[in-house]
Amino acid sequence: MSNAVDIAMNRRxxxxxAGRPYVxxxxxxxxxxxxxxxxxxxxxxEPVLFLLxxxxxxxxxxxxxxxxxxxxxxxxxxxxxxxxxxxxxxAIYDSTWNVFWKLNESKLYKTMLSTPLGPLDIALGExxxxxxxxxxxxxxxxxxxxxxxxxxxxxxxxxxxAASLIAFGFASFGMAVTSYFKTYQQMGFINFVxxxxxxxxxxLYPISVYPDWLEKIIMAxxxxxxxxxxRAFWFGEINSGVFVHVTYFVVMIGIGLFVTSRRLxxxxxx
Amino acid sequence: xxxxxxxxxxxxKKFGDFTAVNAVDFDVAKxxxxxxxxxxxxxxxxxxxxxxxxxxxxxGTVEILxxxxxxxxxxxxxxxxxxxxxxxxxGELTVTExxxxxxxxxxxxxxxxxxxxxxxxxxxxxxxxxDAKVEALSGGMKRRLTIxxxxxxxxxxxxxxEPTTGLDPQARHILWDRLFxxxxxxxxxxxxxxxxxxxxxxxxxxxxxxxGSIMAEGSPxxxxxxxxxxxxxxxxxxSDRNKEIAxxxxxxxxxxxxxxxxxxxxxxDGEKLLEEITHAGMHATTSLVRRSSLEDVFLRxxxxxxxx
Numbered sequence: 001m002s003n004a005v006d007i008a009m010n011r012r013x014x015x016x017x018a019g020r021p022y023v024x025x026x027x028x029x030x031x032x033x034x035x036x037x038x039x040x041x042x043x044x045x046e047p048v049l050f051l052l053x054x055x056x057x058x059x060x061x062x063x064x065x066x067x068x069x070x071x072x073x074x075x076x077x078x079x080x081x082x083x084x085x086x087x088x089x090x091a092i093y094d095s096t097w098n099v100f101w102k103l104n105e106s107k108l109y110k111t112m113l114s115t116p117l118g119p120l121d122i123a124l125g126e127x128x129x130x131x132x133x134x135x136x137x138x139x140x141x142x143x144x145x146x147x148x149x150x151x152x153x154x155x156x157x158x159x160x161x162a163a164s165l166i167a168f169g170f171a172s173f174g175m176a177v178t179s180y181f182k183t184y185q186q187m188g189f190i191n192f193v194x195x196x197x198x199x200x201x202x203x204l205y206p207i208s209v210y211p212d213w214l215e216k217i218i219m220a221x222x223x224x225x226x227x228x229x230x231r232a233f234w235f236g237e238i239n240s241g242v243f244v245h246v247t248y249f250v251v252m253i254g255i256g257l258f259v260t261s262r263r264l265x266x267x268x269x270x
Numbered sequence: 271x272x273x274x275x276x277x278x279x280x281x282x283k284k285f286g287d288f289t290a291v292n293a294v295d296f297d298v299a300k301x302x303x304x305x306x307x308x309x310x311x312x313x314x315x316x317x318x319x320x321x322x323x324x325x326x327x328x329x330g331t332v333e334i335l336x337x338x339x340x341x342x343x344x345x346x347x348x349x350x351x352x353x354x355x356x357x358x359x360x361g362e363l364t365v366t367e368x369x370x371x372x373x374x375x376x377x378x379x380x381x382x383x384x385x386x387x388x389x390x391x392x393x394x395x396x397x398x399x400x401d402a403k404v405e406a407l408s409g410g411m412k413r414r415l416t417i418x419x420x421x422x423x424x425x426x427x428x429x430x431x432e433p434t435t436g437l438d439p440q441a442r443h444i445l446w447d448r449l450f451x452x453x454x455x456x457x458x459x460x461x462x463x464x465x466x467x468x469x470x471x472x473x474x475x476x477x478x479x480x481x482g483s484i485m486a487e488g489s490p491x492x493x494x495x496x497x498x499x500x501x502x503x504x505x506x507x508x509s510d511r512n513k514e515i516a517x518x519x520x521x522x523x524x525x526x527x528x529x530x531x532x533x534x535x536x537x538x539d540g541e542k543l544l545e546e547i548t549h550a551g552m553h554a555t556t557s558l559v560r561r562s563s564l565e566d567v568f569l570r571x572x573x574x575x576x577x578x
Contacts, residue, residue: 003378003423007376007378008376015343020375026371027363030371106361108358108360110324111358112375116345116347116377118344269325269326
């Protein structure tokens, strides 16, 4: 009896999960070593450029921002929001376009599912890979921002776990949505949703400027919860809102994982 | 057959109203090289996907090493090496990395795979391409790498779907040689093909399939013996005259098939028959005497040729 069979017996693998999502990370790393670095760097630089253009450019015109009963410098106001954005961007890139490619063009997941790996291994592995990218982006951004003296309290270090949560949420949801798309036109829909969400979710100004109904819509979207979560840690204002934001992302992660693994099974193990 | 490695009974697969595989029965013994021969759309690839535990059957039973692939998918897949019809190598990785990561999908240790890679590169004659990206390989090399990849887990059964389709004659012969070596090592091979020469070269036993059903089963030699004559005389009289002259020829041989471009006459002695035809005053434009092949078996069973 071969090695592979012993392993499959010992792990008591189920139809959904062989207990090996880490091999996806290994594969991700092998492929990444020879990848084109330009889009990777671009993704990191984007929020930094936003910070420079809006913070130091427009910030000079705007001066201070008042939210609730605190008044802070505009650059300081937008920094945590942009960090949440960078976590989202990093996670979205791998979990949407790269996943689309592996689903429909290279058929990588189909190949993987002809081995003892299960759909949940693939979902967890790929989402973790995307989440790591989001995390690396946000750590990079935090480093730049700290060097610029924009981190007011030690609490800002908690922006890192917050960013992982945000990246995890967007990665799993992004992969779930992508698993339903068959054409490049449908993929365009993702950008159609992301761009307005990025602009209007309150990273550049407080959402209290909106009419009540619009404010409610924004507050239902994940990026707003992400931004508020990072902001709460940034300024050391830990309150019950943090619990709501965390719960929002935990639910988002759960739905994403569930839908993605079910979809992979429906697509390749009919 | 006692203790078959693979056993299918009444295997049926429907896609909506369309029945791709219709109540098929077969067994495959350990160490055997078993073929599914038939034209495109006969249901061969569908059967392969069911055996590979990546497609669910509509009805019937299937056991692979005594286990139902639908209930023990991952375990059954751990026994199998799969070589799909279309190469699905990892284009972002090198030759060596492709072998390595595939072994990792099976949960094999890094050390085990590292040793195995050397053996597989030699088997696939790809030692010099070890660090090349997949795109840089020729069609034949890609196919050999796909087979080597399927062997990394030392599978009990190797499933090959149309292993040489799309390859040039030289690459096909290299591949046949490699598969023959596996057969000698005792690896159980299950392959689909629509090339009769491939089936004759590689299969100990095969089933002839058409439109989702098995038409006949046996070794290549026994099938030819059962369903065809020893020799075949192919004659051409020009496209218009073939039909005209056919009734006259029909009386001269055991059996005859009139194809659009030529007439096939089944006989024990082709040369002798050709002489008789000439003697009777009919002069064929071209003529050819050959051994009967699986192509003739298929024609006899279905009234159609394998490659249309």
